[in-house]
Amino acid sequence: xxxxxxxxxxxEWLELTPLERFRQSEKxxxxxxxxxxxxxxxxxxxxxxYDPDQWRPGAAYGRAxxxxxxxxxx
Amino acid sequence: xxxxxxxFYGAAQVSKDVDLVLLAQEENFSRLxxxxxxxxxxxxxxxxxxxxxxxxxxxxxxxxxAPGVEDLRIDIMTCLRDLPPFSALWERRTxxxxxxxxxxxxxxxxxxxxxxxxxxxxDWPIIELLVAxxxxxNGANPCPEWVEFWLAQxxxxxxxxxxxxxxxxxxxxxxxxxxxxxxAFSGEIEALxxxxxxxxxxxxxxxxxYWAPLIAEFEAFRRAERAESGKGGAME
Numbered sequence: 001x002x003x004x005x006x007x008x009x010x011x012e013w014l015e016l017t018p019l020e021r022f023r024q025s026e027k028x029x030x031x032x033x034x035x036x037x038x039x040x041x042x043x044x045x046x047x048x049x050y051d052p053d054q055w056r057p058g059a060a061y062g063r064a065x066x067x068x069x070x071x072x073x074x
Numbered sequence: 075x076x077x078x079x080x081x082f083y084g085a086a087q088v089s090k091d092v093d094l095v096l097l098a099q100e101e102n103f104s105r106l107x108x109x110x111x112x113x114x115x116x117x118x119x120x121x122x123x124x125x126x127x128x129x130x131x132x133x134x135x136x137x138x139x140a141p142g143v144e145d146l147r148i149d150i151m152t153c154l155r156d157l158p159p160f161s162a163l164w165e166r167r168t169x170x171x172x173x174x175x176x177x178x179x180x181x182x183x184x185x186x187x188x189x190x191x192x193x194x195x196x197d198w199p200i201i202e203l204l205v206a207x208x209x210x211x212n213g214a215n216p217c218p219e220w221v222e223f224w225l226a227q228x229x230x231x232x233x234x235x236x237x238x239x240x241x242x243x244x245x246x247x248x249x250x251x252x253x254x255x256x257x258a259f260s261g262e263i264e265a266l267x268x269x270x271x272x273x274x275x276x277x278x279x280x281x282x283x284y285w286a287p288l289i290a291e292f293e294a295f296r297r298a299e300r301a302e303s304g305k306g307g308a309m310e
Binding site (some may be wrong): 003005028044046 | 078081082083084087088090091097119133135137145147170171173174178192194195198206210229232233236281282288289291296
């Protein structure tokens with residue numbers, strides 16, 4: 001992908017200086033947390049560090065009480 | 075060295091954790107322990123913090139509990155697969171100074187690209203972006219080192235086609251290391267895409283092979299800690 005092919009939002013992001021990106025990232029992160037986001041890593045079975053037992057209750061995925069009640073046709 | 079570095083370089087907008095690569099010296103471990111205590115950080119997974127395990131390629135994972143950084147995850151490593159020793163990484167690092175005088179020491183983009191060559195599918199689009207960003211920012215004033223890096227690491231047929239057109243001699247010199255550059259010369263875009271996918275799969279296989287013995291060790295550590303906690307022990 002070249003710069004010209006990138007979506008406008010990414011082009012704007014790349015126009016920032018590294019430090020501006022870091023500060024903007026802090027703001028985005030604060031909003032994410034304010035909206036209830038958590039800091040648990042997304043479950044990634046392709047990661048060598050993936051341990052299903054490590055997901056804590058309250059995480060978006062893998063909650064102890066979270067069960068699949070119905071699956072759509074595949 | 076990970077997601078936060080990608081934010082600085084522009085290849086990501088947020089990262090949920092902080093990954094640190096550390097010079098393996100007792101003085102640094104001592105400073106790290108002090109910092110982790112200030113952050114009220116607790117280890118959350120195997121292995122335990124042990125310089126010998128870090129030297130074998132393991133990472134140690136912590137979660138913070140101090141006010142203001144609740145739940146923040148910090149991962150520590152001292153060596154990375156297929157990357158040179160810390161001294162070389164440090165020599166090539168990027169330093170960014172903040173407006174409050176703080177310093178951020180980042181893996182250089184070429185080192186970060188190599189560090190991201192993992193079995194995780196999510197890392198590969200990041201590599202594509204890092205190389206494209208580096209080319210955009212340095213393409214107007216290319217030095218031989220950068221040209222070699224772009225030709226070795228570019229991950230889209232379009233960028234590769236542009237590079238071989240612009241730097242034909244350097245590209246020919248690299249075809250023995252990266253045979254798919256021949257396809258970029260001949261403009262076989264679909265074949266190039268297939269070859270790029272094959273490159274990813276080969277690198278992912280290398281990463282899996284690297285981690286296989288370490289994962290076997292994880293399992294042994296997990297079993298040992300479960301057995302220990304069954305006897306009333308606790309994680310550090």
